[in-house]
Amino acid sequence: MTAPLVCRLCGGTAPLRFEKTVLGRHRVGYHHCEVCGLTQTGEPHWLAEAYREAIHPTDTGLLARNIHLRAVTAVFLHLSGVRDEPCLDYAGGWGVFTRLMRDAGFQFHWQEPHAQNLFAPGFEWRDDLGCPAACTAFEVLEHFVRPLEEFQRIAAFGADYLVTSTEVPPTSPPSPDWWYLAPETGQHVAFYERRTLARLGRACGYPHAIIGSFHQVFAKRPFPAWRWHAALRFGRLLFPLVRRRRRSLTLADSERLRRAGNA
Template sequence: MICKVCNQKAKQIFTAQILNKYDIKYFHCENCGFIQTEEPYWLNEAYAESINISDTGYMQRNLILSQKLTILLALFFDKNKVFLDYAGGYGVFVRMMRDIGFDFYWDDKYTANLFARGFEYNKQPIEAITTFESFEHFVNPLEEIEKMLMFSKNIIFSTELLPQPIPDPEAWWYYGLDYGQHISFYSFKTFQFIAKKYNLNYANLGCLHLLTEQKVSNLKLKILKFSKFGLHKFLQKQFKSKTWEDYLKMSTRK
């Protein structure tokens, strides 16, 4: 099988059962470190519900990300510009960020916008894109990345990096075998390859990642750790929440 990231030959490394019924082949590319499944013919079934029932960390993840992104966007981007949450799910993150005071908008082809209705993306110029727990869902990663780069050269995203050595199917929860939506898995080497291909800079913050036009020093990025000590609360004082403003806008909308 040909690697969907670097176009080199990928070698089958194991077979795993997805959705308790389909025996699926997984392929590893030694050139860029990417792992992909065989062509995912089961996705219509896997996406009967776009947010899987076992994602019990959905709300907690959005809360933690809103704290970290408050620090990141306030310190390293133009906080007064427009931001887009790509593959934004139910709109929880967009609503949280607007409640803080960031001008965030929502876009998702597969999930109903429940919490950020009225703030769907409408071709505004974008300072940076956020996209959380989506890279592992991409059937064709480069196509999705290129779509995002049409909006902004700054992409902030989350996904779990492949452990080393590569774990067996039963040894790593992130393969997501029970719900079958995770089909693409990335190593540090993979994101370095992607960054070089698109003339971007890559920075790793654990499960949070940056692909950006301008290089952000690792020393400065360590400040994100201070979210544990309430730095986000201090920075939020610089903003005016959009909650009431959004209410007025939506209540008079026809």
């Protein structure tokens, strides 16, 4: 347990920094890679147990977070010229974000291996949709056991923009008391510094990134940073303006599903 780990992102040496009790019963080491800055748990053998419920009951911020992220994402994508192109919410949970974005007039689709699509059934991602204009992955990266391979899987969709959220540790390495370790859920196994996220982006074809302490955007090509900063800072104020300029899909989707015989 005390031996250094081989970093699951870069293969560097990741010495043990501290231990926590995960899911109330597994003693687990947290290792910090000296090369890329990734903090990672020991090989997570408890994940089947951790994902019995994909969305943990302690996640009381789920709706508030989705509403906030919708404003930020909608403003950024609208300013970036995204109109009717398909978009993807990767690992989209119950489909809350997909539904909210469709309500705001964005052609979002859902994809998720661990949860049921409760809010956006009928709008699952399909390969025949082509490349998404944007791919969102909120609260996803910290679940990655093999961050490089799993980030590459997102990059493989070929979106122009990847919009992500994951909490960057306030210290390097993080303190054993940092709340985002969330050992009670057993689902958070990877924690990224800014340099770690930049490295992931570069390695996967997204070298142009703006990496904040909770929100991140990655792009294949250079883009004006003000669009992202405006969305992040003034998303809540600007969102109603964006919404007014777009046709909501709320009713059109209902009609489409009725025609398809799903309701």
